[in-house]
Amino acid sequence: MLSTNYRLKLEFICGRIARGESVDLQEMVWAEKLGKANTSAREMLRKARQVANNPDMMEGSTDHFLNQLGLGDPDPSNYRTGFDSADDIANWFKRDKSEDWRTRD
16 A cells, blocks of 8 residues: 555656656656555556557547556557467467566555
8 A cells, every 4th residue: 555645746746647748767766666566556657658648548438448447558569450360369368477466565
């Protein structure tokens, strides 16, 4: 669980990320370290990046819905537009676990 001060600081940083504003290097390093240690912080950062990559995301759209569910990749270069084989589909559904998949908040 995040403390109130950490949550407010992270919300401020995520708001700037989502609006496409600059973030100081020290703040970004702090947010990334917090994201590695806390899944809630990691999700906040992921959602902010997804909004920054899709600034035209409208509330009620499919993209907005998936972002609120915590689904999808914030990096558009990782998006799939089609599959070449059944193995491609199976590999797409495999979930790569992060380094900290065994930790709890």
